[in-house]
Amino acid sequence: MLKITNLHATAGTKEILKGITLTINAGEVHAIMGPNGSGKSTLAQVIAGHPGYEVTKGSIEYQGKDLLDMEAEERAQAGVFLAFQYPVEIPGVTNAYFLRAAYNELRKARDEDEVDPIEFLDIMEEKLALVEMDATMMQRSVNAGFSGGEKKRNEILQMAVLEPTLAVLDETDSGLDIDALRIVAEGVNKLRSPERSTLVVTHYQRLLNYIVPDHVHVLAGGRIVRSGGKELAHELEEKGYDWLLEPVPA
Amino acid sequence: MTAPYTDQFEAYASNGGGEGPAWLPTLRKRAFDRFSDLGFPTTRDEDWHFTSVTPIAERTFKALKPGPTTLTLSELRPWLVDESWHRLVFVNGQLEPALSQFTELPAAVQVSTLSEALREEPEWVEKHLGSLAAFDKAAFTALNTAFMQDGVVVRVPKSEVVDTPLHIVHVVDAQAEGAALHPRLVVVAEPLSQITLVESFVGLGKASYLMNAVAEVAVGNGARVDHYKVQRESTEAFHVGTTQVTQGRDSMYHSFSYAAGAALSRTNIYTRLAGEGGEARLNGMYMLDGVQHADHQTFVEHLAESCASRELYKGILDGSSHGVFNGKVYVDPIAQKTDGKQTNKALLLSDRARVDTKPQLEIFADDVKCTHGATIGRIDESALFYLQSRGIPLENAKALLTYAFAAEALETIEIDALRVELERGVFERFTHTRLE
Known part of the structure; x- marks a missing residue:
């Protein structure tokens, strides 16, 4: 599904990712953990195609295609989804319009007919229930004036509607209370299937109690310093990150 | 540069301009003399610092002899917004009854052309025409007063509420190439009355002309006037529009100015809050591309206590276009408890587009709340x-x-x-x- 090989990326002149190699197979859930500033969010954004980062070395292969050669919208159309750490507010565009526009772009990319606003309402009904969001949220501007929890739920709503093949969750758990965390996790778990993969980026082990990963990786200083099974997350919860942070050779 | 218009004025004065009640030619003469003295504004004038009218001043726009129009309702349809509205359509400055629509208005409400009103109620017109649109410092208003051909007079008597909007459409087509048009609008909303006006300026094709419009709006005590101006002139045209408003106690004047046409446009919206508790809402949007230039100037005079003014203007600029917003607010020493807020925002879609914005607050009362904010940004x-x-x-x-x-x-x-x-x-x- 996703094959990252020796990935180096910079923001401006600063190298943030310093050689990441990671393979995610179809149906797997991987977690990337690590201290602040380790490059977790950068990895998530590079996968989604954020223009603020430059890949200087290495490759990302997605479903056999060169992901780095695709524009952000092409990646989305091919089934890549990033749940943002800080969802962007877009005053003046309703959630309903935005979601349907995105939904139809994905359908167009698959040579399927676009859906009209009425058909889309039916699709939304079930998805809204999944994330326990009120239908009135659809008439509000995208994320504008949403609380932190509402914004994160809105990300999961988008994910539920767009049904990605590869979902990347960037610190979706930060700032969530326990109820919101459960709702978010249920949304993610509902999508789990042998054809879909998920990459969960998180600082804390908490979310992984709800979304149980197949593999856990620890990112530090722009490199993966340790990989293991779900028990690695528990170990990190007990011991913190310090024991993994050896001085990086020059 | 005003000299070429002297011959035109003399010819007009001895022809159509000499008609009407005796005071009218006197008013025209006074206005033309003032225009000759003032000349066209230059960028040395503070109010015109960012807008050069050289392209207008260096040409001589001709007076137009309106001919019969071949324009049909279906050609006009895209500009009518809602065909059920009461509608007066002027083509190249002349009323076209066949394209207009006269709906049932409350019997006491008077909507007529300026020429009709001059014939039927000259004394009433004398009292109001030119009473608000001062021309001692405004060359374009002076020029309009000297040459005004026709226009619309609206009188809403006390407590009358007009529900459907009144649409005044000024259409200009190729027949008006090189011409100047000077329409006038006079609105008197008597106490407790309400009316909604939509003024559309429409240019068909690529004609180059000068549209120099003046509106005078008197909003009586407790009255409300909603005034929409939709400027979609030809992209080769020049548009100068001045709206001068006076507001009574507890009145409301709500204006929206949309500017998407014309090579060069200048829109002045001036209101005087002359009675306690009045409210002015001045909003607008402009959308420019190519080498278009659009300038909005608003002026709110707070001359009484406890009045509110709200302004929101937004501009979208592409190509090498140039936008200007100049929002002036004056608060008189007597105007305590003034509540004023002005916001203007511009979005630049190209590196070559440019915006100049100048808020001007002159506050002479101490118990007031006045804010302004301007942002210019990209996507x-x-x-x-x-x-x-x-x-x-x-x-x-x-x-x-x-x-x-x-x-x-x-x-x-x-x-x-x-x-x-x-x-x-x-x-x-x-x-x-x-x-x-």
Whole structure:
């Protein structure tokens, strides 16, 4: 599904990712953990195609295609989804319009007919229930004036509607209370299937109690310093990150 | 540069301009003399610092002898917004009854052309015409007063409420190439009355002309006037429009100015809050491309206690276009408890587009609340990436964000049909797709 090989990326002149190699197979859930500033969010954004980062070395292969050669919208159309750490507010565009526009772009990319606003309402009904969001949220501007929890739920709503093949969750758990965390996790778990993969980026082990990963990786200083099974997350919860942070050779 | 108009004025004075009640030629003469003295404004004038009218001043626009029009209702249809409205259509400055629509208005409400009103109620017209639109410092208003051909007079008697909007459409086509048009609008809303006016300026084709419009609006005590101005002149045309308003106690004047046409346009909206508790809402939006230039100047004079003014202007600029917004607020020493807020925002879609903005607050009372804010920016990169990351192509994402920028201003339009039409215009202009 996703094959990252020796990935180096910079923001401006600063190298943030310093050689990441990671393979995610179809149906797997991987977690990337690590201290602040380790490059977790950068990895998530590079996968989604954020223009603020430059890949200087290495490759990302997605479903056999060169992901780095695709524009952000092409990646989305091919089934890549990033749940943002800080969802962007877009005053003046309703959630309903935005979601349907995105939904139809994905359908167009698959040579399927676009859906009209009425058909889309039916699709939304079930998805809204999944994330326990009120239908009135659809008439509000995208994320504008949403609380932190509402914004994160809105990300999961988008994910539920767009049904990605590869979902990347960037610190979706930060700032969530326990109820919101459960709702978010249920949304993610509902999508789990042998054809879909998920990459969960998180600082804390908490979310992984709800979304149980197949593999856990620890990112530090722009490199993966340790990989293991779900028990690695528990170990990190007990011991913190310090024991993994050896001085990086020059 | 005013000299070429002297011959025109003399010819006009001895022809159509000499008609009407005796005071009218005197008024015209006084105005023309003032225009000759003032000359066209230059960028040395503070009020015209960012807008050069050289392209207007160096040409001589001719007086127009209106001929019969071949324009049909179906050609006009795209500009009518809602065909059920009471509508006066002027083609190249002349009323076309066949294209107009006269609906049932309350019997006491008077809507007539200026020439009719001059014939039927010359004393009433004398009292109001020119009473608000001072021309001692305003060359274009002086020029309009000297040459005004026809126009509309609206009188809403006390406590009358007119429900459907009154649409005044000024259409100009190729017949008016090189011509100057000087329409006049006089509105008197007597105490406790209400009316909604929509003024449309429409240019068909690529004609180059000068549209120099003046409106005078008196809003009586407790009255409300909603005044929409939709400027969609030909992109080769010049548009100068001045609206001069006076407001009584507890009155409301709500204006929305939409400017998308003309090579060079200047819109002045001036209101005097002369009675306690009055409110002025001055909103607008302009959308420019190519080498278009659009200048809005607002002036709110707070001359009584406890009045409020609200202004929201938004501009979208592409190509090498140039936008100007100059918002003046004066608060008289007597105008305590003034509540004023002015916001203007511009979105630049190209590196070559430019905006000059100048808020001017002169406050001489101490118990007032007055704020102003101006922002000039580009499309938010993080919002763009957010939309792209959901599969929306870059160009569509830009268009959607541009539309969203405009929406805040367009939402202040209280006539649904007009709001929907302008929203659609903005959306289609940037997305090249239809808005459902």
